[in-house]
Amino acid sequence: MLDVANLHSYYGESHILHGVDLQLPAGCALGLLGRNGMGKTTLIKTLLGLVRAREGRVRVAGVDVTRRTPFEIARLGIGYVPEGRGIFANLSVRENLLMAQRPGPDGRCDWTCERVLETFPRLKERLDTGGQQVSGGEQQMAAIGRALMTNPRLMILDEATEGLAPRIVEHIWQVIAQIRASGISTLIVDRNYRSVLRHTDRALVLRKGRVALAGPSAQLAADEPALQALLGV
Ligand SMILES: Nc1ncnc2c1ncn2[C@@H]1O[C@H](COP(=O)(O)OP(=O)(O)OP(=O)(O)O)[C@@H](O)[C@H]1O
């Protein structure tokens, strides 16, 4: 689903990613870990074409997208839940969901507004409320629902549980597990590395824009000293 080789990204003259490699086979879940500022979001933005790769290559579902626009890349079937949620404040929750509705790249239309509301029943009463008026948890649910409305093959979740109450965090992880069980590939960034390692097949840890550690999630979870050293928790 994703094949990244020797990726280098910059903001102006700041060299952020220093030759990142990663593979995400179709149907698998990959965790992306690392302390603040290590390049996780920059890596995601580079995959999506929001930050231009200065060197290296990104393939999505076998297609070289390194020089493509974010619009073209998303249309290959990527649902993106950005850091900070990116809910359109001046649109209602319903409009935030419906604006994203489209068949997947394979023509699938499994995800409808109804299915999103079954997944997140709390949004039912909030459909006509403005994106900025709903709680942080509801915004996060809407952001995940909106990404699912595109019927993606790959879901990318950047800090989808950030700043939420424990009960809502638990619910979001359950939904991530459902997404994964439905066969959608997932790339997950989250501060709670234990949850990430529980919900992924493989994981990698970024340190200053380089892959410092990578392997099966169960193997990483068993190496607490290495995680402590790299994640400082
Ligand atoms: N738009 C930008 N312009 C310049 N520098 C940036 C920009 N966005 C991020 N950076 C810098 O790039 C580096 C990597 O940031 P990035 O947001 O990718 O880290 P991150 O691993 O996602 O961190 P966090 O856990 O805080 O979300 C940091 O040093 C950050 O200050």
Ligand SMILES: [Mg+2]
């Ligand atoms: Mg980030």
